[in-house]
Amino acid sequence: MDGLSARTSEPSRTRHLSLSRQDKTRAVPKDKVAEGTVKKSDKPSYGLKFFREKLQMTPFGRRFDPSxxxxxxxxxxxxxxxxxxxxxxxxxxxxDWTPKDTAKLSTPGHAFSVRADAFLDRGMHPWSGSHAVRSEAAKYLAARDPSVGFRPGKDDPFHFISRNPDLKAEVYGALKSSERVFPALKKHVMDNEKKFNTRHYVKLDYREAQGSGRGEERTYTLPKSNAKSFGFGAIGKFFHQMARRQTPDAINRDAMRESLANDLMSRFGIFAQKMKLVPTVYQPPNGPPVPKLLLDGTHMSGRNGEKFSDFEGAIVGGPRNGQLVKLGEDGKPVKNARGHYEVDTSIREMGRNKIFMLLLGDRDAIGSKGGNKGRVGNEFAAIDPGHSLETGGQNLMARKDIRSDMSFEQPSIFDGKCYKNFSIFDQSPFSERMEGVKELARLSKTNEDVAVFREYAATFGKDNPGLDFSGQIGEMEKAYLSRREHILDVFGDRLAVYDFDFSGVRSPMTPETAQRNTLDVLDALEKISSEHSWMSGNTELEYPMVKNRTEWQVKEQGDTLEFRAEGVGRSARRQLENFVAAQTPNGRYTIVEDNGSLVLRIPKADIGQAHGDFSMTALKRQDRVPV
Incomplete structure (x- = not known):
């Protein structure tokens, strides 16, 4: 049998595959930001919308008074x-209504124009129409060239346009700019178009009343009404205000970073909140105006009107290993007949998102109770990327802490400094989680993700006085690329599966299904041969938690898939052999030893059968866990 080379501390790298880590065009120098082709996205970063439009906005900057x-x-x-x-x-x-909205009324095919035309259609009707609309239409037609043939006082404008449809667009265009018609038309559009009825939550509008100091040293803090007491009453609020006192520059930099991270999540294909930066100014009483960045976010909703709901109240057992569980009709976690919670696996492609949350280095991406992410219908929805891309303090972006089964090394013994509740992503097939890594590998070729950094660097550069964040953006990009490279190195051998030749698999299986099945069998072998538990606290799991992992790898050998684990102990080997003997008694699979490694070979044509044989259902039966 073929022997294996000795394991080294470096992650294995494939050599012949389009997703391999030997693609030198993606190598990231340690001392500088990666250079090379950056493909611009068809959609520019939403967070910079107002900067592209060169919005000039006066500040609000005060406590809202309804009266x-x-x-x-x-x-x-x-x-x-x-x-x-x-x-x-x-x-x-x-x-509010803007001149651009007025222009949209006359843009053929735009929703505002379509709605305005329908409004004018009703207004032109001879019996139920609007006197203002009809009289303005008649006035316009009467002023036209006599060759048009309109006879004031004799011809009805509705019937005349019906007989001369070529004039309709011209007349309606005039009505849309008429001083008598426009106010009612504008009100109708604003009352009925979603744009004007969607609530915008604009934050970071620090008030001069909470400002202290002069000039560039002036700082701002939370209003007392917003500060938290942490159970210590007024003194707790005071210390929270003191801890949150920041300069405008620091507040603006955090706003920029949060907006950039939100645009990155959209670029990853995650359903992210619409968030954009709003440029305005601080107006200190003792100095010139200072640039001020606000963040505008809106409520999320689905394609069919589904409402956003965060995960708070649906996660139990946190904050380290919390699980997303099924809820009852009252919206609270419900237990089964065995007195246990059951994991909720109804969110589509949930596992795909895990690698992106790890990539951004935001330990609080989910939140200690689940309040920082949620769902819209059955789709994962991302809000609040507040700690993403932080390169100071704990600096999770610099850590090499991710393993090839998508587990990770916790950065601290303290819950508050750990990744919180990332375990909710693990109740999904490994192939689903690998879809995120696959997308990341694609992005590493096109650099569409890097384009987000470049857009922000172009906006917040030296030609933007008071908002020159180019140095910080460069540091974030460098840290991001280094972490991206780390992830793709770690998953190099698993990404290779997407380039295996499955052209010979039999219908109805497709090569893509065979790839996913291979990854799931690989993951199943690790769980079977490792210590594992089907319970997390009081929650029954669909995919067991692993302790003391036995790592497996897979390679293709012609028409055969070779699964191999090095240095496997007796206990792990016995677990695997017992599973194979009990769950596949027909002798379909044989475990062999090769230079201290366990090897399982499966014909590519049989990977569909193996996917069923080495399934979580089969492992539950082996472990005598209720299916």
Missing amino acids: RDTGTVVGPYRVIADKNRGVEPGFVALK
Whole structure:
């Protein structure tokens, strides 16, 4: 039998595959940001929308007073309330009408134009229409060239346009700009279009009343009403305010970083909250205006109107190894007949998102109770990337802490400094989790993710006084690329599976299904031969938690898949042999030893059968766990 080379401390690298880590064009120098082709996305970063539009906005910057401030217009917003969720000060607003909206009324095919035309159709009707619309239409037609043939006082404008449809667009265009018609038309569009009825939660609007100091040294903190007491009353609020005192520059940098991370999540294909930066100014009483960045976020909703719901209340057993569990009709976790919670696996492609959360180095991505992420219907939904891409302090971006089964080394013994509840992603097939790694490998070739950093660097550069964050963005990009490279190195041998030749598999199986099956069998072998548990606290699992992992690898040898584990102990070998003997008694599979390694060979044509034989259902039967 073929022997294996000795294991080294470096991750294994494949040599012949399109997703391999030997692609030198993606190598990231340790001392500088990667260079090379950066493919621009078809959609520019949403977070920079107002900068592309060169928005100039006066600040709001005060505590909302319903009797004074309701309907106050600041920039593109109509302020309607104080922001009462989260600690950062801000306001709630609806979008106001802008000159661009007026232009959209006359843009063929635009939703505003279609709605306006329908409004005018009704207004032109001779019996139920609007006097203003009909009289303005008649006035316009009467002023046209006599060759048009309209006879004032004799011809009805509705019937005349019906007989001369070529004139309709011209007349409606005039009506849309008529001083008599436009106000009612505008109100109709604003009352019925989602854009003007969606609430915008604009945060980081720190108030001058909470400012202290002069010039560049002036700092801002939370209003007392927003500060947390942490159970210590007024003194707790005081210390929270002191801890949160920051300069405008620090607040702006955090806003920029959060917006950039949110745009990255969208670039990963994650359903992320719509969030954009809003440029305005601080107006200190003792100095010139200072640039101020706000963050505008909206409620998320699904394609069919499904509402966003965060995971708070649906995660039990946290914060280290919490599980997302099924809820009852009352919205609370429900236990089964055995008195246990059951994991909720209804979210589509849940596992795919784990690698991206790890990539961004945000230990609080899920939150200690699940409040930082959630769902819209059966789709994973991402909000609040607040600690993503941080390169100071704990600096998780610099850690090489991810393993090839997508487990990781916790960065601290303290819960508050650990990755919280990332275990919710593990109740999914390994092949589903690998889809995220596969997408990351694709991005490493196109650098569409890097394009986000470049867009932000171009916006916040030396030509933007007071908002030159180019150095910080460069550091974040460098850290991001290094962590991306670390992940793709770790998963190099597993990414190779996507380049295995499965062209000979029999229908109805496809090569793509064979790839997924191979990855799932690989994961199953690790779970079978490792210590594992089907319970996490009081929650029954669909995929067991592993302790003292036995690592397996897979390679293709012609028409055969060779699964191999090095240095396997007696206990692990006995577990695997017992499983094979009990669950596949027909002798379909043979475990052999090769230079201290366990080897299982499966014909590629049989990977579909093996996927069923080495399944979690089969392992549950072996472990006598209820299926």
